[in-house]
Amino acid sequence: MQKDLRIKELEEELENLKDQENQTSEFRNKEGNNINSELNSIEFTNSIIENIQAPLLLLNNHFEIIHANRAFYKTFQTTKEEIEGRDIFKIWSHEENITGLKDKLKCIISENLQLSNFEINQSFENIGEKWFKINGSKIQNPQKSSDYILLTLEDISVQKKNEENLKSNEELLQEMIYSSTSLIALLKGPEFIIEIANDAMKNMWGKGPDVIGKPVFQVVPEVEEQGIKELLEEVYQTCKPYHAKERPVYHNVNGEIIKSYFDFTYQPHCNADGKVVGVGVIAQDVTQQAILNERIKASEKEFREMLDFMPHRITVTDKDGNTKYCNQSWLDYSGCTLTEFLERDSSEFTHPDEREKIEKAGEDCLSNEEDLYMELRIKDKHGKYRWHLCRGIPIRNENNEIISWITSSTEIHKLKEEEKRKEDFLKLVSHELKTPVTSIKGYVQLLLSMLHQENTPDNSVPVKPYLQRIENQVERLIRLIAEMLDLSRIEQNELELRKDEFNLNKQVEEIVEDLIYSNKEIDIHLQHDFECNVKADRDRIGQVIINFVTNALKYSPNSKRVDIRIFEEKENYVAISVKDYGIGIDEKEQQQIFKRFYRISGNKDETYSGFGIGLYLSNEIIERHKGKIKVNSEIGKGSEFIFTLPLNNN
Amino acid sequence: MAKILIVDDDQTIGFMLRDILEFNGHEVVVSQEPKKTKENIRDNNIELVLLDKLISGVDGTDVCADLRKDDEFVDLPVIMMSALHNVDEICKEAGATEFLSKPFDMETLNSLVTEVLKNH
Numbered sequence: 001m002q003k004d005l006r007i008k009e010l011e012e013e014l015e016n017l018k019d020q021e022n023q024t025s026e027f028r029n030k031e032g033n034n035i036n037s038e039l040n041s042i043e044f045t046n047s048i049i050e051n052i053q054a055p056l057l058l059l060n061n062h063f064e065i066i067h068a069n070r071a072f073y074k075t076f077q078t079t080k081e082e083i084e085g086r087d088i089f090k091i092w093s094h095e096e097n098i099t100g101l102k103d104k105l106k107c108i109i110s111e112n113l114q115l116s117n118f119e120i121n122q123s124f125e126n127i128g129e130k131w132f133k134i135n136g137s138k139i140q141n142p143q144k145s146s147d148y149i150l151l152t153l154e155d156i157s158v159q160k161k162n163e164e165n166l167k168s169n170e171e172l173l174q175e176m177i178y179s180s181t182s183l184i185a186l187l188k189g190p191e192f193i194i195e196i197a198n199d200a201m202k203n204m205w206g207k208g209p210d211v212i213g214k215p216v217f218q219v220v221p222e223v224e225e226q227g228i229k230e231l232l233e234e235v236y237q238t239c240k241p242y243h244a245k246e247r248p249v250y251h252n253v254n255g256e257i258i259k260s261y262f263d264f265t266y267q268p269h270c271n272a273d274g275k276v277v278g279v280g281v282i283a284q285d286v287t288q289q290a291i292l293n294e295r296i297k298a299s300e301k302e303f304r305e306m307l308d309f310m311p312h313r314i315t316v317t318d319k320d321g322n323t324k325y326c327n328q329s330w331l332d333y334s335g336c337t338l339t340e341f342l343e344r345d346s347s348e349f350t351h352p353d354e355r356e357k358i359e360k361a362g363e364d365c366l367s368n369e370e371d372l373y374m375e376l377r378i379k380d381k382h383g384k385y386r387w388h389l390c391r392g393i394p395i396r397n398e399n400n401e402i403i404s405w406i407t408s409s410t411e412i413h414k415l416k417e418e419e420k421r422k423e424d425f426l427k428l429v430s431h432e433l434k435t436p437v438t439s440i441k442g443y444v445q446l447l448l449s450m451l452h453q454e455n456t457p458d459n460s461v462p463v464k465p466y467l468q469r470i471e472n473q474v475e476r477l478i479r480l481i482a483e484m485l486d487l488s489r490i491e492q493n494e495l496e497l498r499k500d501e502f503n504l505n506k507q508v509e510e511i512v513e514d515l516i517y518s519n520k521e522i523d524i525h526l527q528h529d530f531e532c533n534v535k536a537d538r539d540r541i542g543q544v545i546i547n548f549v550t551n552a553l554k555y556s557p558n559s560k561r562v563d564i565r566i567f568e569e570k571e572n573y574v575a576i577s578v579k580d581y582g583i584g585i586d587e588k589e590q591q592q593i594f595k596r597f598y599r600i601s602g603n604k605d606e607t608y609s610g611f612g613i614g615l616y617l618s619n620e621i622i623e624r625h626k627g628k629i630k631v632n633s634e635i636g637k638g639s640e641f642i643f644t645l646p647l648n649n650n
Numbered sequence: 651m652a653k654i655l656i657v658d659d660d661q662t663i664g665f666m667l668r669d670i671l672e673f674n675g676h677e678v679v680v681s682q683e684p685k686k687t688k689e690n691i692r693d694n695n696i697e698l699v700l701l702d703k704l705i706s707g708v709d710g711t712d713v714c715a716d717l718r719k720d721d722e723f724v725d726l727p728v729i730m731m732s733a734l735h736n737v738d739e740i741c742k743e744a745g746a747t748e749f750l751s752k753p754f755d756m757e758t759l760n761s762l763v764t765e766v767l768k769n770h
Contacts, residue, residue, distance in 0.1 A: 427734065431704065434733035435660055438753035442666035445756035446673060466669070469662055557683075557708075 057151040058139075061109050063088050063102070066148065075155060077126040091125075098122055101134070108138050108149050119156065131160040183262075183285065185216075186269060188278040192216045192232055195278065204260075204285065206253045222252045232279055235266040239276050242266040246290045261290035313378075313388070313409040319402045321346060333411075335381025351377035351385050365392065366402075375416075378409060386413040425613075432480055436473035443470050487613050490620050497537040497624055504574060504645075505531050505566055507538060511545050512564065522553060523560045529567040532574050534645050536625050541645070544618040548578035548641045551614065556582025556638065572647045573627070579640040585633040594619040594629065618643070651675040652767050653695055657684050657713065658702040658731070663752075667700060670756055671763065684708040688716075691723065698767060700750075703732035703741060711744035718745035727766045 049056060055072035059065060065083050073079060083091055092098060098120055107113045115136035123129045133156045139148040177184050178198050186196040194211050202211060205220050216232075217224045226249060235242050246261045264283035268276045307314050308328035316325040323342050334341060334349065347355055354376050365372045372392030377385035392407040443466045450461045489495045505528050512524050534541075545564075552562045559581040569575040585593065593615050622629045622643045633639035654676050658664045664680040671678045679694050681687070684705045690696065699717075703710035710730055717723040730746035731754075738749040747766055750759065 430735065431733045434752050435663065438733065439660075439662040439666045441753045442663075442670060442756060442759075446666070446670050449756060450673065462669075469665065473662060 055153040055155075057088070057153065059088055059105070059149040059151065061147050061149075063105055063149075065091070072153070075127070075153070076124065092122060105136070105149060108136055109147055112138050115151070121160075129157075130155060131157045183264075183281070183283040185281040186278055187216050187232070187281065188269075190233075190236060192236075192279065194219065201281075201283075204251070206251070220251065222257070223249060226250060232266060235268050235279050236276055239268045239270065241268060246286055246293070248290075260285055260287045262286060311411070313411075315346070315407050317346065317405045317407070319404060321405070324404070333378075333380055349379050351379070353377075362392075365394070372407070375412070376409070386411055387416040388412060429480075429484065433477065436476045436480075439473045440470050443467075483613055483617065486617050490617070495620065495624065497540060497621075499535050499537055501533050501535045502538050503532075504534050504541075504576070507542060508545060508564065508566060508576065511542055511549075515546070515549055519553075521560050522549075522562065524549070525561070525563045527563070527565040529565060530574060531566075532568075532647060534574065534647065536645055537621070540621045541625075544621055544643060545576065545578070547614040547618050548643075551641070552578055552580035552582065552639070556580045558582075559638075569644050573644040574647055575642055575644045577640050577642040579638065581638040584635040584637050585631065585639055586635050590631050590633060593631065651677065652697040652763075653677045654679070654698045654700060654763070655687070655690050655694065655696040656680045656700045657687055657690075657705065657710070658682070658700075659684075659705045660702070663702070667759075670759060674760055674763075676763070684710065684713045687713055688720065688723070691726065697727070697770075698763065699726065699728045701728055701730050701746070703730055703734060703737055711740055711746075714741070714744040714746055725770065727770045729762060729766060 049067075050070045052069060053071055055075045056067075056069040057065060057072060058067040064085055064087055066085075068080070068083060078091075089098065089102060101118065101120055104113075104115050104118055108115055115134060118134045118136075119131060120134065121129070121131050133154040134151055135154075136149055136151040139150050141148060177196065180198055181200055182198075183201040183204055184196065184198045185194060185201045187193065188195045193213060193215055195213075197205075197211055202208065205211065207219055211219045217229060223229075228249070231242055231244075234240075242265070244262065244264050246263065248259055248261050251258050251260060262283045263286050264281065267280040267282065269278040269280050271277045310327065311329055312327075313330040313333060314325075314327040315323050315330065317323050323344075323346055326338070326341050330336075331338060331341060336344065347358075350358060357374070358376065361372055361374050364370070372390065374390055376388050376390050378388045378390075379385055388409040389412045390407060390409045392405055394402040395404045395406060397403050447461065447463065447466050486495065508526065512526055516522060516524060549562055549564070553560065556562075561581055563577075563579040565577045565579075567575050567577070619629050622645070625645055627643055627645040629641075629643045631639060631641050651674075654671055656664050656667045656671075656678060658667070658680075659682050661682060664682065668678040668680050679690060679696065681690050682705075684701075685708065687699070687701075691699065701710050701714055705713075710732070714728055714730060717726060717728060727747045728745065729748045729750055730741035730744070731750040731752055732741070733752040738751070741749045747770075748762055750762060
């Protein structure tokens with residue numbers, strides 16, 4: 001009942017207001033103002049109020065709602081019946097005072113103060129929590145003593161929400177920047193004044209919070225001369241970002257210069273007009289990584305150099321056999337450039353006879369999981385094949401799949417040649433030892449057989465000449481064995497020389513006499529162009545001369561003539577030459593004959609019997625006397641072997 | 651008894667073989683020159699050749715193969731000899747009737763000569 005009375009009272013008041021308005025219009029018309037009467041009508045005023053998009057409220061001095069416009073009802077999802085005549089605070093909240101609004105409204109009434117941009121945040125019955133901005137002012141009723149308050153409300157909930165989001169984003173960003181381990185700074189203006197520098201950046205500089213507001217090159221003057229200033233200026237001027245990777249920078253930390261490495265970006269910072277106003281710096285200290293990378297590079301270089309230094313030939317191929325790497329030794333041997341080598345098929349370097357063997361060995365290696373290990377011939381830059389010992393191992397990944405192969409080839413050509421020569425030498429030793437043994441055995445058995453025959457008179461058995469022959473063959477065996485021992489002494493470096501002074505001409509004469517005595521058929525021409533004494537091992541020099549003459553006869557199947565000449569060589573040397581008219585030696589073989597076990601080949605191997613060590617021994621003997629040994633020869637015409645001895649040899 | 655030619659560059663072996671074969675009643679010619687083999691066979695009506703494999707300047711297998719190319723000597727018994735190991739097959743391939751390994755027993759030589767002569 002009381003409520004109805006109150007509404008009635010309010011209706012009366014509103015009617016009064018309208019009357020007042022009408023009276024004012026009439027008064028203005030009476031005054032003769034040219035204002036359209038329609039404009040002054042109360043309906044028109046109401047229409048304006050109703051059409052204003054912002055919610056409007058008219059309160060009396062008891063804060064009871066006298067009138068609300070359509071926008072208000074819509075915004076608050078309420079009706080005239082629900083609110084008109086009711087206390088605004090009772091409608092909005094059960095609390096008496098909404099964040100001081102009541103006090104503000106009281107001030108409007110009592111002190112005629114304007115309420116401007118007062119913000120409230122309230123949970124409303126029908127529309128939930130909202131933010132409103134309220135403006136208000138007092139409207140005086142001249143007819144009545146009571147005053148009214150006109151409030152305009154603006155829903156600023158969305159704006160508030162956005163502001164909150166923005167604020168929280170900004171806080172997050174700040175936190176991110178300041179807690180980041182990346183070094184972050186913002187340098188403003190052409191002086192590069194530090195506006196922002198996070199803790200990581202300040203720690204790296206070794207500075208405190210007082211760096212803010214100072215030019216960066218005042219804070220870290222040592223970097224100015226390291227090209228950093230130019231980089232910043234370029235970014236500032238061109239508005240193009242700059243990125244650096246593992247750039248070394250020297251910093252002065254407490255007076256000590258420390259080298260660090262950074263990945264960094266200089267990002268131009270522009271204002272709303274697109275003009276550069278600063279440079280953002282984001283850097284990452286990658287010193288540890290860079291040092292590690294440098295170590296890896298240095299280590300790789302060291303390994304590469306080591307591989308290039310090795311005489312072994314190393315390759316790395318992929319699982320299909322395509323070469324990915326080879327060392328310098330391979331390039332030197334093959335005469336290829338690296339590109340050429342990598343492009344060529346590795347089978348091009350192997351001997352055609354062995355390609356099948358290699359393929360099989362590769363397959364065996366895969367099935368048995370054993371390393372590849374084989375002797376192969378590999379082509380050099382001159383197209384010649386040389387023996388190599390090759391080893392290959394597959395490199396497997398964690399799934400045990402082969403990803404590449406490493407092969408190492410060691411040249412063993414000389415060893416192989418030596419091995420072959422040794423085999424040949426053994427065959428030869430066996431042959432040469434068996435030859436005198438054959439004669440000895442034959443004569444011993446013949447003598448025994450003759451002596452056992454009953455009807456043979458003892459005096460008719462030729463015991464003496466047969467024993468002589470046996471003795472000669474035994475001597476021959478002893479000589480062969482002595483040669484072998486000499487060879488072994490040379491190998492052990494134990495060949496001793498007993499130097500005495502003797503007449504060389506006389507010694508040669510004696511040797512020639514002995515040779516003729518044992519072989520009447522030989523035709524030796526001896527010529528003394530120079531006479532001298534030498535200080536040398538007489539027996540060893542004799543051995544050399546006998547070897548020369550024996551060779552001369554051995555390699556002259558159709559001639560028994562041998563010319564021996566003693567003459568003076570320049571620079572105080574005496575020379576002895578032994579010349580034959582035999583088969584001769586071609587130029588290539590002339591370089592080989594003084595090597596161990598080398599024998600001149602005829603049409604087939606092993607055509608000539610005799611130890612291959614004679615010339616080797618002679619060469620050793622003469623070299624140890626500081627003399628020289630050489631040969632002049634022509635195929636089909638014969639050979640001339642010469643040795644020299646120094647005349648003042650002490 | 652037969653006429654036998656010995657071709658060996660080692661004079662002592664030549665003489666030893668001659669002495670043994672003559673002791674057994676053969677007639678023997680010794681030569682150190684393999685290139686004169688055919689000439690020696692013809693001149694001396696040789697019935698058997700004892701040929702060394704390793705002779706200065708010449709390989710005995712070439713001499714043997716050369717004899718076999720000649721119709722006149724295609725069936726002539728040739729015993730090749732050597733102190734080298736594992737060459738008997740090479741000598742037989744070259745046309746040798748038999749191979750004798752050095753050093754040998756006198757008895758082996760005698761029985762081999764008798765057998766070869768009997769078969770030809």
